[in-house]
Amino acid sequence: EDSRFDDMPETNCPICQEYLTDPVTIQCGHNFCWVCITQHCETWAEQDSDLLCCPSCRARIQKGALRKNNQLANIVEKIKQLDFKPGNTNLCERHGKALDLFCDEDGEAVCVVCERSPEHRSHPVLLLDEAAQKYKSQLSEILGFSKKFSLLHNQLSVKGPRAPSMFLSNLFPILIQKQTQTERQKIVSEFQQLRQFLEEQERLLLARLEKLDEEIVRLQNENVRKLSEQISRLSELISELEGKCQKPASEFLQDRGSSLVSRPVPAITGLLGNTAHPNLILSEDRKSVRWEETKQDLPHNPERFGYWPCVLGCEGFTSGRHCWEVEVGDGLSWAVGVARESVGRRRRINLSPEEGIWAVQFGGQFQALTSPVTPLPLSWVPSRIRVCLDCDRGQVTFIDAGDEAPIFTFPPGSIPCERIRPWLWVWVRSQLRLCP
Template identity: 35%
Template sequence: MASASSTKKMRDIATCPICMNLMTHPVSIKCGHNFCQLCIIEFFNRVRLLNPAMTKLDCPLCRGPFDKNSFRPNKELENMIEVIKEMEEIDQQMLCKEHGEKLHLFCEDEGQLICWRCERSQHQGHATALLEEVYQSYKEKLQKAMVNLNQLQEECMKHKMFLTLQMDDWKEEINRKRQKIKSDFKNLRSFLHEEEKSYIWKLEKEEEQMLKRMRDSKASLEQKSSELQSHILELEAKCQGSVQNMLQGVKDALVRSSAVKLEEPENFFLEIHTMCNVSELYFDVKKTVKRYQVSVTLDPSTAHPDLFLSDDRRQVTRGCSKENLEASSRRFTAFPCVLGSEGFSSGRHYFEVDVGEGTGWDLGVCLENVQRGTDMRQEPEFGFWTIRLCKQIVALTSPPTPLRLSDQPLVVGIFVDCEAGVVSFYNMTTGSHMFTFPRASFSDTLLPYFQVYQHSPLFLPPPDE
């Protein structure tokens, strides 16, 4: 803190020699002396008013010549004047408001700055000390408090940073869950859409079959009605003819009319057999497809030589090629594939494949008469309806269709509706629909199909699991 004498010296330097106040917008003239800008301009104008011919004037302090063009703003001096004003304002604040004396004492009891008169009146008997005596100790206390606060601030920032990370993690988790919900509902809508098409197809099939039977019965009745009408007209004609015409061949006419019989028409029970519990489909996809679950085992006669089947024929792994295998025209020779023993030619069927965390597999169904050598092409046009995992999951349509799934399945469900021509795949880990091939017409029996990759065994769990 500057002393009073230092402040006074600075004020003397910054005082305008003309107005004797702290300079306002100080300017320097040629000789180097400083004045208020307004003061030196007024001085210049006053002198010029008395002697208009004068172009140069003498400095009010040193009599050195100067002209108006020599005025130069003195920014450094202007900044110093601002500092002086701030110091004087602080000095004013350091005076006792009650007694007008300098606050040079500190009352330890009250924690206040006081003057000597305050000490003798309101603070008599209190522990007091000069400001210089307590300054250093309180400065150290403040610094120690600052250290503690800085530590708390650092801890607070750590908590804030941790909370920010938690917020980001929470947002990411919420976003993942949001995408999962959207994906699940999208899959559910897809599943329900396919189920709707299947049930509508079955209902239309049932409608057409019943209408055909009823149309055939109606045609038979119309034919019988026409036959009866013909006999009625014949008998009416005889009744309206002469005696001779009526009696001529009357016995034959009566025999023919009595031979006409009306068979009891088919009694149609108009009961719809295609039933669909939409709420059940909506609430439990797993439960719905599992109603059609069948037991599937592997057919050794179709297995490629590199494949090894477990004794119960429910697990297959890939290894080294085996020799002396029984010859079979059903065996795959070019690719490590194997078929299921059970075929599907009608109705609805569902089976599951436990793929675990394998890095590659092909799953689905194929026609019984597909090619099994090097000319095998795994597409619907050639009798294959399959999906594949190899880096990503794709449906082997033509061209392949990438399946963008939020979760990779550990268990894949395969659903077949032979009449409707539907082959669908489900992620049974999440109970969500993965893909349904475009509707097809199966020309032969369908068999479960598997292609096995290295270090990725496949397992067929029994239906009760």
């Protein structure tokens, strides 16, 4: 009776090698799980829809020509309920295959299907005979050692009743010594690893402390530098005031309003739209300007800048002292300053005093637009700049409006006696705004 189910060819799916689930019969007569054969047909159709073959016999079949086999489904269910276990042959309970292999890691016999399953795929697997031979060899070694020990014990017994106990008394300390030596090596290794870990943590913490020390020194130096600049600025103010005090009364009274100690009222009301480059967008209140990639379709009037992305302020000055502030934010490329009203608009010019421009610029580094440029080695870039124009002295000074630290001064006599206007230069990803 058992021989009828030797390989159970009619109850297992040739694709998944499990019991048939919802079995169907194809044209060549082979049976498959409905899900397995459907997936097979879909995969095959993606490669070549005209050559669909049976997975077992490679006979040509038609997609969709599947016949449900209810009789076979009933037989499979009965075999499952019987939990078939042959008596003469060792078969896998899950797959019904011969247990010809041995999983060395799990210590159990497996079949070829089990070997390819996720549970055993990464485990060392031997043929059943090889595994038996391996463990027989290990057992033989143990038996050999036991026989030698027994023989030695018998030999010692001949020498006297106390010889075996004396032998054991000498043997046990040796075994204990080996055991303690192993434990000692283990402890030394663990502490060595712990020591290496602590040393690494020590190096990391010391490196952090060193960086912290460097940051503290940097901040101290920066504060000292700012303080020195403010002291230098104060010294200039003192010298200027002392000079003013030596002037005659009438001249002193006329010049009292130009003292650097007093902050003049902001002098700009807005930007002059008809001078703005076509890539510059002005706000409705004419207080801010930003760069736009797309050019605007604007009139080509002679006042408009056609090469450099510039714009002038509404007010022009010929005398007196005037101040205004410009917020530059975190823009990547910009310039702030003044320009003579006759500055070139339609052609390319050098941004320098020779061409009628006095300004500071940022574009990767901070610099004054002298000829050649003067790098400004500041450890920070101001976000708000005050421009102080003294037309009578021909001088313009730039100040960090945040901490009142001086940035750069074009010395007296630099600016000619003609109408001077505020000047802004705006490039990509930048926006400038006149402050109230």
